[in-house]
Amino acid sequence: MMKKSENKISRKIGSIPGTLIHIGKKGKGNVKVSSICYNESHLEEKVFDANEAEFDANSNNQVKWINVDGIHQVNTIDQIGQAYHLHPLLLEDVLNTYHRPKVESFDKYLLFTLKMLGIDAVGKHIISEQVSFVLGKNYLISFQEREGDLFEPIRDRIRSSKGKIRKKGADYLLYSLIDAVVDNYFLVMEHFSEKTENLEEEVFENPDEKILKKIHTVKKQLAHLRKSIYPLREAISSIIKEENTLVINDTNKYFRDIYDHTIHIIENIESQRDVVSGIKDLYSSEQSNRMNNIMKVLTIIATIFIPLTFVAGIYGMNFENMPELKWEYGYLTVWLLMLTLFVGMIYYFKKKRWL
Amino acid sequence: MMKKSENKISRKIGSIPGTLIHIGKKGKGNVKVSSICYNESHLEEKVFDANEAEFDANSNNQVKWINVDGIHQVNTIDQIGQAYHLHPLLLEDVLNTYHRPKVESFDKYLLFTLKMLGIDAVGKHIISEQVSFVLGKNYLISFQEREGDLFEPIRDRIRSSKGKIRKKGADYLLYSLIDAVVDNYFLVMEHFSEKTENLEEEVFENPDEKILKKIHTVKKQLAHLRKSIYPLREAISSIIKEENTLVINDTNKYFRDIYDHTIHIIENIESQRDVVSGIKDLYSSEQSNRMNNIMKVLTIIATIFIPLTFVAGIYGMNFENMPELKWEYGYLTVWLLMLTLFVGMIYYFKKKRWL
Amino acid sequence: MMKKSENKISRKIGSIPGTLIHIGKKGKGNVKVSSICYNESHLEEKVFDANEAEFDANSNNQVKWINVDGIHQVNTIDQIGQAYHLHPLLLEDVLNTYHRPKVESFDKYLLFTLKMLGIDAVGKHIISEQVSFVLGKNYLISFQEREGDLFEPIRDRIRSSKGKIRKKGADYLLYSLIDAVVDNYFLVMEHFSEKTENLEEEVFENPDEKILKKIHTVKKQLAHLRKSIYPLREAISSIIKEENTLVINDTNKYFRDIYDHTIHIIENIESQRDVVSGIKDLYSSEQSNRMNNIMKVLTIIATIFIPLTFVAGIYGMNFENMPELKWEYGYLTVWLLMLTLFVGMIYYFKKKRWL
Amino acid sequence: MMKKSENKISRKIGSIPGTLIHIGKKGKGNVKVSSICYNESHLEEKVFDANEAEFDANSNNQVKWINVDGIHQVNTIDQIGQAYHLHPLLLEDVLNTYHRPKVESFDKYLLFTLKMLGIDAVGKHIISEQVSFVLGKNYLISFQEREGDLFEPIRDRIRSSKGKIRKKGADYLLYSLIDAVVDNYFLVMEHFSEKTENLEEEVFENPDEKILKKIHTVKKQLAHLRKSIYPLREAISSIIKEENTLVINDTNKYFRDIYDHTIHIIENIESQRDVVSGIKDLYSSEQSNRMNNIMKVLTIIATIFIPLTFVAGIYGMNFENMPELKWEYGYLTVWLLMLTLFVGMIYYFKKKRWL
Amino acid sequence: MMKKSENKISRKIGSIPGTLIHIGKKGKGNVKVSSICYNESHLEEKVFDANEAEFDANSNNQVKWINVDGIHQVNTIDQIGQAYHLHPLLLEDVLNTYHRPKVESFDKYLLFTLKMLGIDAVGKHIISEQVSFVLGKNYLISFQEREGDLFEPIRDRIRSSKGKIRKKGADYLLYSLIDAVVDNYFLVMEHFSEKTENLEEEVFENPDEKILKKIHTVKKQLAHLRKSIYPLREAISSIIKEENTLVINDTNKYFRDIYDHTIHIIENIESQRDVVSGIKDLYSSEQSNRMNNIMKVLTIIATIFIPLTFVAGIYGMNFENMPELKWEYGYLTVWLLMLTLFVGMIYYFKKKRWL
Numbered sequence A, B, C, D, E: 001m002m003k004k005s006e007n008k009i010s011r012k013i014g015s016i017p018g019t020l021i022h023i024g025k026k027g028k029g030n031v032k033v034s035s036i037c038y039n040e041s042h043l044e045e046k047v048f049d050a051n052e053a054e055f056d057a058n059s060n061n062q063v064k065w066i067n068v069d070g071i072h073q074v075n076t077i078d079q080i081g082q083a084y085h086l087h088p089l090l091l092e093d094v095l096n097t098y099h100r101p102k103v104e105s106f107d108k109y110l111l112f113t114l115k116m117l118g119i120d121a122v123g124k125h126i127i128s129e130q131v132s133f134v135l136g137k138n139y140l141i142s143f144q145e146r147e148g149d150l151f152e153p154i155r156d157r158i159r160s161s162k163g164k165i166r167k168k169g170a171d172y173l174l175y176s177l178i179d180a181v182v183d184n185y186f187l188v189m190e191h192f193s194e195k196t197e198n199l200e201e202e203v204f205e206n207p208d209e210k211i212l213k214k215i216h217t218v219k220k221q222l223a224h225l226r227k228s229i230y231p232l233r234e235a236i237s238s239i240i241k242e243e244n245t246l247v248i249n250d251t252n253k254y255f256r257d258i259y260d261h262t263i264h265i266i267e268n269i270e271s272q273r274d275v276v277s278g279i280k281d282l283y284s285s286e287q288s289n290r291m292n293n294i295m296k297v298l299t300i301i302a303t304i305f306i307p308l309t310f311v312a313g314i315y316g317m318n319f320e321n322m323p324e325l326k327w328e329y330g331y332l333t334v335w336l337l338m339l340t341l342f343v344g345m346i347y348y349f350k351k352k353r354w355l
Helices: A005-012 A074-083 A088-095 A152-160 A170-205 A210-241 A249-314 A330-351 B005-012 B074-083 B088-095 B152-160 B170-204 B210-241 B249-314 B330-351 C005-012 C074-083 C088-095 C152-160 C170-204 C210-241 C249-314 C330-351 D005-012 D074-083 D088-095 D152-160 D170-205 D210-241 D249-314 D330-351 E005-012 E074-083 E088-095 E152-160 E170-205 E210-241 E249-314 E330-351
Strands: A032-038 A043-049 A063-069 A102-105 A110-119 A126-135 A139-144 B032-038 B043-049 B063-069 B102-105 B110-119 B126-135 B139-144 C032-038 C043-049 C063-069 C102-105 C110-119 C126-135 C139-144 D032-038 D043-049 D063-069 D102-105 D110-119 D126-135 D139-144 E032-038 E043-049 E063-069 E102-105 E110-119 E126-135 E139-144
Touching: A032 A152, A063 A074, A063 A170, A074 A088, A088 A102, A088 A110, A088 A126, A088 E249, A102 A210, A110 A170, A110 A210, A126 A170, A126 A210, A139 A170, A152 A170, A170 A210, A170 A249, A210 A249, A210 E249, A249 A330, A249 B088, A249 B210, A249 B249, A249 E249, B032 B152, B063 B074, B063 B170, B074 B088, B088 B102, B088 B110, B088 B126, B102 B210, B110 B170, B110 B210, B126 B170, B126 B210, B139 B170, B152 B170, B170 B210, B170 B249, B210 B249, B249 B330, B249 C088, B249 C210, B249 C249, C032 C152, C063 C074, C063 C170, C074 C088, C088 C102, C088 C110, C088 C126, C102 C210, C110 C170, C110 C210, C126 C170, C126 C210, C139 C170, C152 C170, C170 C210, C170 C249, C210 C249, C249 C330, C249 D088, C249 D210, C249 D249, D032 D152, D063 D074, D063 D170, D074 D088, D088 D102, D088 D110, D088 D126, D102 D210, D110 D170, D110 D210, D126 D170, D126 D210, D139 D170, D152 D170, D170 D210, D170 D249, D210 D249, D249 D330, D249 E088, D249 E210, D249 E249, E032 E152, E063 E074, E063 E170, E074 E088, E088 E102, E088 E110, E088 E126, E102 E210, E110 E170, E110 E210, E126 E170, E126 E210, E139 E170, E152 E170, E170 E210, E170 E249, E210 E249, E249 E330
Parallel strands: A063 A139, B063 B139, C063 C139, D063 D139, E063 E139
Antiparallel strands: A032 A043, A032 A063, A102 A110, A110 A126, A126 A139, B032 B043, B032 B063, B102 B110, B110 B126, B126 B139, C032 C043, C032 C063, C102 C110, C110 C126, C126 C139, D032 D043, D032 D063, D102 D110, D110 D126, D126 D139, E032 E043, E032 E063, E102 E110, E110 E126, E126 E139
16 A cells, blocks of 8 residues: 555665655655735735745735645755744654654744545545644645645635634634544545445355455555544644644634544544454354355265265175065165165254254 | 434535534424523423524523424524524534534533433334533523433423422533433443343354344444443543532532443443453354364264275175175175174264264 | 343432432341440440331440441431431432442541452352441441341451450441451452362363353353452542541551452452453363364274275276176285275375374 | 462451461471671671570661561561561561562551562472561561572672672662562573473474463463562552652662563563464464365365266166176276376366365 | 573672673674764764773763774773763663663763664564663763664764764764664664565465464564564653753754654554554465365365265165166166256255355
8 A cells, every 4th residue: 555655764764864855755746835825804825836936934914824735846845944944853754754643843833744634536545645734923834745635625715705714813724724634534434434334244245255355455444544643633632732822722622623523533443443353253253154054064965975875885785695685675675764864864954953 | 323324424524614514314393492491489481483482591590491402403503502602613513413422611601412322112223312511600501413302300300399400500400411311321231231141142042143243233332332422431520520610519429420320331331342242252162162063973974984885885896706795694794894883983982072 | 140130220210319219139128227336445236127216326436337237128228318417319329239339428428339249159159249338427337238248257356345446436447347348359259260270170171062151151250240349449549548537547558458459359350361261262272173183083084985985886887898807816906905095094194193 | 370379368358457367388397587687897697496586676777687487487477576566467468478569668667578489390380489578777577488588699798798788778688689589580581481482383393282281371370470570560669759768869779770670571471471372373373274284185085086986886887778888998998087087186176276 | 583692691690789791692802992072173083992992081072972882891891881980780781781772860971772673684583782872961972782883874974074963962962873773763664564565465365384484473573673662762752851961952852853753663563563463364364265165165076976976876786676777778867867966966056156
């Protein structure tokens, strides 16, 4: 699932701490930088080409949201870092896409990193994209790995001045963006609960052997989800608890809402994992039951015919002196004997509930 | 069990935080709102039609309990919200029926959400209904998903002035309602302990293959119960611990009583889960024992007759020169030989305790 | 084990909090109330008939121990409650025999509830009886479900003035009684460690199929024990830690001793549970080994004779032109051939260590 | 392993708290009491016969170490207790050899109890001996169950004035003794890691059925070790953390060293347990693989010969009109047919990788 | 894996605490001591032969890094210890290579111990080497077991004055060295994730029996990794949290970075362990499926031919009066009968999905 990419972490080893190296899937095309500046009365949008971008840190009395799509061009990231005086360790974290979700507060800003999760078109793979937010006094910088995100509704809300977003600060914007990401987790979870329901049905109705591989895959994906989401809980909780001048008290209540959602998601993941384990057990039990039944029937057939064959064998012997062979109804008698044996055994097996 | 409903959470995604959207099973009919106003000497009951309801927040020196049956008509909820100045996030939580039980305190009121659980008529499914309480200074608003609840005895107690309820405040009313819900959990647990006892008996007496599915279902239902009740513990505990002007010290002791009950219920659920796992193991072991015994007997029958058939085969050969065939008692001898073999093997198997 | 009784909890549902309803096995006969009043120099014992009992709360400078055998006559309990101004919730807890062990402190007294455990005469069932203690300034009330208890040695000690008990207060009396109950747990645990040792032996020596049921029963009983004793740890610990005017500092050291014993018991239960699980695994492994061996031997017998039968079958064919049949030593040759096959196969299986 | 001894705990039940009763294996011979008195310049050793021993508590400016070998003569213990004003509960703990390791501080001294572990001569059983230390201002009393201990090197160090021991107080002596006991745990662990390595090898090379019993035994022994050592961690940690006038700051660093060792040992035990579980799994898997292979080969032999026997059976029929029987090369043809069948089946099984 | 070496811990038992004894694999050759002295403007490197080494503790205003390769010559370690006034317990820890990673602060310096991990050339074994750092005011002493380390890039950075290292103190140097070791863990983890991916593929494609041994080995190695890395988390965390004059505030941020990496590594190890367990389960399931299928086919073949052989047996009987034998088309009829039986059974098995 993440086969090729994890290797590249080795590129960083041995380098000076704070050196900017992009670790992750190589993006294509130019990095795209865009900005939205707004307050209650004002709105201004710009798109920069990464190479010619100029960043001005001050945007008095307005909230400035700079969005960066693509982090594979290190020098662009470096420019932004210098414009906003960002700590090299922060930039290093932004560039390393294998980071756990976390929040880290620096003097004048804080870094919030999390994973944007989705399901690919075929519905087989989880798409994971790291998003990092730098929240400053009146600006927010978001770094994404690729173009295309879940933030379009929020941009629309800003443009159309719907909701409270235009009246509030950068912290509320951060909340809105994280909320969008976390809300999307519910969609991913719905996908998985459908998947597990299908697996469950399949196990009861017509299980084939591929189901083991499917279960294994779902299990691994859930473990991956867990790893991606679990640390978020701690991160949001530390935003809520820590005294922080960047997130004002009023916004805190909103973060607590996200916190509840995160807990909900995590509980969902845990119970999905339980369900999948349950399905696996069920499959094994069902499978062994099925197998046992087949073997039982087959063995019973053999068991019935082996004694009968023995009887036939007896009268196939060539002794000169075998009186039965000369009886007029000898042959008939043997047939009756065998029939009796046959019926007797069937009856016995039925009585014992083996059939 | 919850197949269709969980999907609808997707309706909310992308919407503005605080937007009121009902998430859950669509209720039928009009939302019914009723109120009871009481103090020690006074009692007044009203029923509103949701569309024409007027809500007046102040009820000086009386406790006002407003009960809302049905939360699928968002505008009614919105009206109540405005009448009592409720925070949009609170209303959002009330409308989202997939919430975990929780308590959240706002400036002038607190929200308490929990699940009303029951067993359906057939005894197969768990019925789960979310109830949210908003506790204010001298009012309590309860939101239920459907008409019909566990609160009738409490209404009777208010009407007939039985117990202390008329002498106490809204916090005691909240306690009484939660107590009714939690008491009902015991009924649900009794249902499950009967179920597991039946399963246990079935495993020992006549297990068939459907039992696996039954066990799987019970397991899933217990997991569902656990998920619905477990967070309640934390919620009640935070009511007890937090300094709170809404819940007075005297009522605190009553909440501690509910807390004990909740712990008791949770322990019951855990031990039921253990028991069900134990039953599953037992079934597997019993099943494989049973199977092994069948196979053993069958294999023994085959094992006895295969050598005998061989002997018969020997004397079925057509060699010209086979002296035994011409012996007068040859045939008899062979019978004796086979009988000896037969008895010998039976004896051997008995001695080895294979039979 | 607790089949019938657990149902009755439903009787309480819907009743007013604080309503006195006895939940548990219906006791027979009259409730018996007795009291012992003592200080260093003085001793007075009384037995009341429940119906005519008069309780006087004050017993200046003496310790008064009131013991109630039987809690099924609610009005007696109510009388005592009124005499000592006990809180209705406390009495409710005393009457509900399905309570977890707990300590709860009220203004002027505290409630301590725990389980008296024993093994019945046949050694098959655990007998569980709830004992509740109400500890006041200079009195102690103990409520038991039935007559007959573990407290006789303590009564003797009081009567004969052995040990320090006559010199100390009600808190020391409480300690002594709890100590007697906890000490008895060791006896129960010894019973179980014998049981598991017997199971272990049985598994290695002559396991039959009933062992599964036995293991299942022991497992359930240990789970029951755990549930009955585990919360005690917390209860005693809270007595030790909480500032409490009822339990003086000197007695605290004694409670710490009980605490140690409780931990010891709990650890014992846990390790017994491990051992029983281990035995179950062992039985399964042993069983499958045994089964495998049987099947192996049986299959080997069949495997040896099937090819031999084939050879015999060959020379049972009736082709006119089968030169071997006319050879003088044909029959003998076939025997030799079959013997070689037989020995060869045996040798092969031995070499492969299949036999 | 501990079969007989655990029973005796019942002797204590019903007795007055603080009554001195020895619980454990009955020791033989007289209790031996010896003392070493030392400071930097002075050294004096005495051996008492238990019956005539006189104990003098004060040993000004010297460290006095009293060692008691054997605790089965209760009156000796009682004498010492009175000489040093030891609390009855402390003596009770010293006499009860089924205690968990613990530390308990009294007013003027503290009690430290732990287990001295060893392997018996045959290398099969764990030998466990309880050692209790009472640490006072300038004395240390050690109680052992039997003669013979791990403290000889420390006595030598005192005698020869090696290391710092003569310059330091009773707390350092306590540290040295505990250190000796804990160091010895490493030896026990080495014994077990050898044992598990041997088991591992045996599983891969020539597993027989006794291995299950061996694994079971090792598992139980590790559980026993864990139970004996685990509480020690807490005990030492409480010595380090608690403000304590008996253990001076300088010695604290040494106790922290023991703490590290204890953690190390516990981690070792845990990982040994994991390894043993792994071995058990491995054995089961290997065993079932092996069994499956045997059954497969046997079944294949049967499967090949059964159709061949059928063919032979066909031409053993006695129909008058069977043209093949009269063909000149009929017999040969049948042989060829059977050969083809044989080769074909072998080829098929090989291709399917069943052989 | 660590077979021989663990034994030597017994050498230490009974020795005086603080005695310097090397515990671990005996190194070869002389211990090599080298030092680098630097500040922003100055750099000086020296190599000492262990026997003639002179250590001067003071290096005013410069950072002095002394590196010791080889700790098997106790007297060298002792010399260094004396030169820098190191506590005997510290030196003991340095010499004991079986220590858990830990940090321990002394008055004027702190000890940091961790494991340098690698994979050997063949890719089969984990190489583990203990590194101990003593961090003083302006010096750092590193003790390694063998020559050859991961620190060459850092030496280069110092020499070439790359990065900030020359501008910072000894604490930053310590950070850089630990960072190098932790970064290398990622390489080790990559090795393992490749290994598990290969195992996974092997299980699905062509599992043979050696895979069990491989899985067992990987499991043990992961357990070993876990044991080596897990305590590091606690150690680094205590550096971050503790007030410490040796690690200045600015460097703290860097240690937090390492902390994040350590958590990441530990999570990776845990999930690898899960994956390996999953693979093991998968293998077992796949294996039993495969086996079941083989047995099923084999049994079906036998089951089909046994009744046919019986039919043939019938007409091999030698009764004088068997009318069928004389029918003209008797033989043909029997063939048809057997053919019908054959086709019927195949059809039945197909319909039942047994084939």
